[in-house]
Structures are given as structure tokens and as C-alpha cells.
Amino acid sequence: MPNDKKPVFEGNITADDVAVEAGVSRWTVNRAFRKDASISSKSLEKVRIAAEKLGYVPDLRAASLASDRSNLVALLIDDFANPHKLVMMERLTRILRREGWDILLVNTLDRADAGHALLNASQRRVDAVILIGIQFDDEVLDTALHARRFRKLIIFARTSRNPNTISIAVDDVHAMKEIANYVHERGFRRPMFLAGPRTSSAHLLRKETFVDYWRQHFGSEPETVSVSAYDPALAASIVETTLVDRNKATLPDILVCENDALAIGATDVIRHKLGLRIPQDIAITGFDDVPQAEGANYRLTTYRQPLTDMAEYLVKVLGSEEDRDFDRLFQGKLMIRDSA
């Protein structure tokens, strides 16, 4: 095999090399790669050609080191069993990248691991940390803030009352009231609320809102069940053990789920293990509007979060130098389908 030499790694083409090739100074070369620099079109062109020829690409590590801006944000995620995480990641990574932000992905195993995950991020000197997880309670946040190494700590798709974090989320209270009202008006009277893990803080207000609504309108507490993770499989087994022995009279007429991950697991088990029909025997609602909620199998009535708007707002926050309160709640949309 002649002429099939393996490409060798050679990462040492620096701005100096390009400068010599183009006949300008190193600083002019670097300017050519910064969008805000003042440079004549003539030398820009010279640099471009030389860089192209040598295969030069600026080293962002060095740029970051010198400028104290990394253009890197850390994305701390857990809860990978929840299909909605895939949607969030897709949306965030796409929009962040479009705006010039690179992303450090950190899989945060559990609460005890959150500190290490944060450490990871701080060692890379990220400009901001985005939390898309359920393991971040006040204690963790305080630790992170105490380290004082993050310019911005953003809680995405989850509200937080911590004054030093930025929370970008859907308005859970408003949304769940809308769902509760729908459930009410459609004549359901024996709802069961299927909740996710009850973290000590920064958790969703969905359950509380629904319970309040029901108490207010009927004077009674709806039954609630909690699942220790947003995992369809786990939700399925919990729902099965909860409902398997019940007769028609004690069965709830609707299962209001904290999110689609739970609703999907519940749907599966209600149909295939309990042999009941949806929505005739038990109706179901979810939250998030994951892709499969719309599919022919689930046709799930759920609440769509305006993820794109939220992500767009997020990049706006990232780009801002101001130091004001960026917290913001978004309105989503109730998607009425066949499950309720």
C-alpha cells in the first residue's frame, strides 16, 4: 500500500508560524481570529490564506487562560432514565452551540457526587454551570456558591428559591392548576397523584399545587403515591403494587403524574398488567410532552414546556454582564390527547 502513511498528530502549529507565513506579527494573526478585533481586510486575507495552508486553529485553552473567559459552560445532569432529559440536552446543546458556547457534560451520579461534579466544572473554569437534575438541593447549592468560582449557577427546568442562583423554569403552579382544573371539569372525582422523588428543596411544586386545588374544591386530600426516581420502569412497578388488588370502586378514575416518565410507566402497567383501558377505566395525565407522548401508543394528555424559549432565554442570560435577578418562569401549554 504505497503512499498510505498514517496521519501523524502534530498539534504545534501556532500563531507564530502563521505570522511568519503571512508576513505579519503574531498579534495580527490572533486578531484575525477574533470577531471584535480591528484589522485591515488586507492582512485578514493574508492571515486567512496562511492559516489555511498550515492548518492553524486558535487554541481556546490559551485564549481562555489569557482572557479569563472560557466560553464553556458545564451541564450537570442526572436522572438519565427520564426520556425528557434527552430532549432537554438536544435543545440546550443545539442552541448553546449556535451561540458559541461549548459544553462540558458532567453525569452527576447522586447527591454525594454533586460536589465532585461541581469541582470538575470549576477546574475547567467554566463561565457558568447549568443544573438539569434532581439531586441539587440547597445544601449542594450552598457548597457550590460558597466556592465562589462560578459566575452563574443556573437551575434549568426547575425552580429554586435560592437567591444566588438563576432559575429558568416553567410555572409549575400555573401549569398544575390548569391540569387540575381540566381534571375537575372533565368530571374526574377520584384522582391519584403519582409523584417523583421528594428532594428536600428545589423540587417541583406540582404535587403541592394539585393537592391544594383538590382540597380547596372538594375538601379532601387526593391520594398520592411517590416514586423514588423518574424512571418509567420503577413507576410501573410502584403503580402495579399500589393498584393490583383494588376493585373498581377503590380504583382511582385518573392518575395525575408529575411527569411523562412516570405517566408512561403507569400507562404500560395499567394496560398490560392490570388489564384496564385508558382512559375508560383509568385516565392519565403527564407533564413535559416527551416525543413518545404524542405517539399512537400513549396519546398522552400532558403539559408542554416551552424548552426552546427557555433555552433561548438561557443564552441571553449567559451573555449578559449585568448582575440582576434573572429568574424567570415560563408558561407552557396543555396538550389534550386521548389519555384523559
Add this chain to the structure above:
Amino acid sequence: MPNDKKPVFEGNITADDVAVEAGVSRWTVNRAFRKDASISSKSLEKVRIAAEKLGYVPDLRAASLASDRSNLVALLIDDFANPHKLVMMERLTRILRREGWDILLVNTLDRADAGHALLNASQRRVDAVILIGIQFDDEVLDTALHARRFRKLIIFARTSRNPNTISIAVDDVHAMKEIANYVHERGFRRPMFLAGPRTSSAHLLRKETFVDYWRQHFGSEPETVSVSAYDPALAASIVETTLVDRNKATLPDILVCENDALAIGATDVIRHKLGLRIPQDIAITGFDDVPQAEGANYRLTTYRQPLTDMAEYLVKVLGSEEDRDFDRLFQGKLMIRDSA
């Protein structure tokens, strides 16, 4: 609210500060944070205390710049509609992080975007690039390799014949033969193969293998249909338009799908739009063994990829300094459930 001052960002605690505090030189401080450095336990302790007090954490950008090792790998992903991607990401991020690798996540929009994604990675001087996507054909790979800026280019969960890349994947041929053999032995005679997008290269050998098997054993080509993305919703609509007008005689007796994403979409539409039963009217097989394949709803017969083993091998490859052929095929496991 007294004493509630907002934590200020102050990222300027450097090794020099710690050195002064601990009464040692800067280099000793840095040594204290490297696991392979020779340092006395006495000064290690002094540094630890000083660093703790000042909240010092080494700057990995600077370390990377000086050592020419970033301990960063880029993960280029597309195809976010495929639920298996979430599983892959979880596994890879968990295992890579455990071994000290940080991850730069790059959402690669389409083929035209692959070059930019690669550029992103090279600007951060990642030590390796991991491709988990379908958009990376030979042309893209050649471009990437031509730039010579990556020590390792790893194609994960997909085979590549490019001699300069490292491919870590399941043995498609072996796996699909096993599936084909199962289909054959269970007496199915009118299979239809549901394939994904046909990229020009680095694609899966599943369809070819199945078609070959069938031709060899029956002398006839099985019907094949192709979906332009591994998206359950898209698969559903293609399957519907393909099968909707058929009568019992012309309907396939089994749908062999290139992966679970397609199988799931197909299942939904077969049940809920065509009103057929699985597996009595049409059986289905998938590939990947995504979480929902095991759930009560799908009970999908599929082929499980040994993702953990593959990821463990990947970190071994990353850590190796040798320059040999790291390509490797893994054996998975046929998971027989109710769908076929």
C-alpha cells in the same frame, strides 16, 4: 437581612497564593495536586490545609496548556430522536468521568455541520474525539484526519473500515445472523426489513446481513423499507403508509428492524393504526435493547449491545499510548421476549 451578602466571583486564587500561605514554593503546591508527583507527606499536608483555607483548585486550562494533555474528550452526537442515545451517553459519561476524563458534548446537527463540530473540538485541544452518530461518513472522517489534530478518532457503536479511526462496536454481522436464524427457525417466511438511513459509509451491516441470509436460505430477497432517521415517529409514519392497504396475504409476518427506535415506532402504528396484534398478526424484532424494550408495553425481542464493556474498553484505549490497531468488535446477546 443582615450578613446576607451575595458571594462574589473571585477566580484568582492561584498556586502562588497557596505557596505563600503554606510556606513552600509554587511548584510544591502544584505537585501536591498531581497524583504522580514526588512530594513529602509533610508538605503535602501543609499545602492541603492552605489550599482548603483559600479555596484553591488547580486550573486545568493552564495545566493542559503546559502539558499538552487536556484530559478532555469530545463527544460528537446526532440522532437525538433515538432513545438509545440517552443510554449510550449515560454509560459513556459515567465511565469516562470515573476514569478522570472530562467530556465536551457537541450536538452535530447534520453532515454539513460535522466539520464545524470537529473544529470546535480541535480548538479545545481535546485528546480524543468520540463519534456516536450517523452523519460521519468517510469524507467527513478524512477531513478530520487530514487536520491531524486529533490523537484518536473513535467511532463508537458503529463499525468503520477507515484504517485511521478506532472502531468500537458490536459485531453486526454475527448479531444479525443470530436474529435471522431465530426468525428462520421460528417459522417466519415473509419478513420485511425496516432499515434506517443509508449513509454512504460507516453504516451498519445489519440490513445486508439479513438480506444475504435470506437469499442464501430461500433464494429470495426479503422486502426492505428504509426510514430516513432513527426516529420512532418517522418510522411509524413510513410503516403505516407501507402497510396500510395490504391484505392478510401480502402482509409480512415479521418486521425485522435495524434498531429499537424503528421497532418501537413500528409497534405503535401496527397496534394502534392498523389494528393488528403483535406477535400474532405481525411479529417484530429490534436491536439495542433500549430500556422501554423490556417494559410491559413492548416486550421487544431485540439484541443487547454490551455497552458497559464497550465503554470500559474505550477508556482503556484512551489511556493507551501505543499506536496499534484498537478496532474491536463485541458480542452482544439476543433478548427473546414476546414480540417475536
Add this chain to the structure above:
DNA sequence: ATTAATTTTGCTCCCGCGTGCAAATTTCTA
């Protein structure tokens, strides 16, 4: 107790690029 062997520590010289300013060009004005 000395000297040799070993471990620790400090230091010089980079890594590649941004900041801010002064010098050099270019463009504009009268």
C-alpha cells in the same frame, strides 16, 4: 560520624494567546 544514595524542593524556561498602549500607516480635510 562520614560519605554515598535517595528523595524533595526550587527554579528556569516554556505552553499559546489576550490586554493595553505606543508606534506606524492610512485616510481625511482644507
Add this chain to the structure above:
DNA sequence: TAGAAATTTGCACGCGGGAGCAAAATTAAT
């Protein structure tokens, strides 16, 4: 076309830490 105004360019210095070696401090050996 000279002189002023505006734009470009070059440069010293710094960002935070690693490699490799020489000096210093410990430990081992005789």
C-alpha cells in the same frame, strides 16, 4: 499636498502551571 484624525500594527507583560534539571535536605550505608 501638508497636517490632522482615524485606523492598524507591534510589543512588553501576564494568565496558571508543567518538564526537566540542579541544589538542598533526608535517609541509608560503611
